[in-house]
Amino acid sequence: xxxxxxxxxxxxxxxxxxxxxxxxxxxxxxxxxxxxxxxxxxxxxxxxxxxxxxxxxxxxxxxxxxxxxxxxxxxxxxxxxxxxxxxxxxxxxxxxxxxxxxxxxxxxxxxxxxxxxxxxxxxxxxxxxxxxxxxxxxxxxxxxxxxxxxxxxxxxxxxxxxxxxxxxxxxxxxxxxxxxxxxxxxxxxx
Numbered sequence: 549x550x551x552x553x554x555x556x557x558x559x560x561x562x563x564x565x566x567x568x569x570x571x572x573x574x575x576x577x578x579x580x581x582x583x584x585x586x587x588x589x590x591x592x593x594x595x596x597x598x599x600x601x602x603x604x605x606x607x608x609x610x611x612x613x614x615x616x617x618x619x620x621x622x623x624x625x626x627x628x629x630x631x632x633x634x635x636x637x638x639x640x641x642x643x644x645x646x647x648x649x650x651x652x653x654x655x656x657x658x659x660x661x662x663x664x665x666x667x668x669x670x671x672x673x674x675x676x677x678x679x680x681x682x683x684x685x686x687x688x689x690x691x692x693x694x695x696x697x698x699x700x701x702x703x704x705x706x707x708x709x710x711x712x713x714x715x716x717x718x719x720x721x722x723x724x725x726x727x728x729x730x731x732x733x734x735x736x737x738x
Contacts (some may be wrong), residue, residue, distance in 0.1 A: 564633060572618035572662065573673075577712065580733020582664065584625055587726035588681065595617035606630045609731050612727040613658065627651060627716070627729065635681075650727055652716050654694050662686065664702070670695035672712035675716045677727060692717025700735065708735045 566611045607630060613623030629649050638646045656673035675694035698712020711732045718726035 552558070573615050574615050574737050576708075576735050576737040577734070578609075578613075578708075578735030580611065580710065580731050581607035582607040582609045582729040582731045583712075584627065584629065584716075584727060584729040585646060585719070586633060586650060587728075589726075590637070594621045603633050607631055607729065609729075609733060611733070611735065613735075614662075615658075615737075616692070619660060621660060623656045623658045625654045625656070625714075627654075646682075648682075649653075649680045650677060652677045652727060654716065656684055656694070656696075661700075665704060667700040669698060669700065671698075671714060672711070673687075675727075677716060677719075688719075690719050691715070692719065697732070706737045708737070709733070710735055 563709065583604050585602075585604050587602050595624075608628045610626045610628070611623060613621055615621035628651055633648045634645065635648060636643065638644070652675050654673060654675045656671040658671055660669035662669055672695050673693075674691055676689065676691050679690075681687045694714065694716050696712055696714035698710060700708040700710040702708050709732075712730075714729050714731060716727035735738050
């Protein structure tokens with residue numbers, strides 16, 4: 549019985565790897581959850597930086613991409629914050645408070661390597677970030693360099709589960725904003 553079970557599992561592993569490897573190119577979409585870290589710093593009055601916010605918020609990640617082959621693809625993502633974060637700070641001796649929200653639209657070049665059951669990938673591209681911080685900077689839009697990396701677990705030929713890290717960029721203005729996120733979700737390849 550043990551030999552039959554071991555033989556069956558070996559055959560399934562070999563054939564599923566072959567089936568997964570056959571679907572190397574094509575369009576895919578995905579949905580995920582992101583724990584987004586927001587780092588908000590303002591230049592102080594005496595050339596020192598004052599950290600206003602260093603916290604995490606929950607985000608939804610919408611993803612769409614196209615794999616040209618097993619080694620290269622492109623991917624776009626849209627990060628939507630589910631909630632705003634409150635902050636308090638002092639400008640001189642004046643206490644101020646406000647809320648902060650961000651959303652990001654990214655486009656990536658995606659080098660990747662498929663090992664059958666798992667695909668490892670990198671993400672290199674641009675992030676268009678839209679920030680809203682009441683009582684501080686109002687709204688601001690910036691396009692920044694963005695990068696990341698992760699793994700996709702190929703459950704079937706079409707369905708994959710992904711886990712990755714993305715750095716959505718850091719501005720270097722008077723109000724410095726940095727966004728980074730840990731993401732998990734699923735993707736479906738057509």
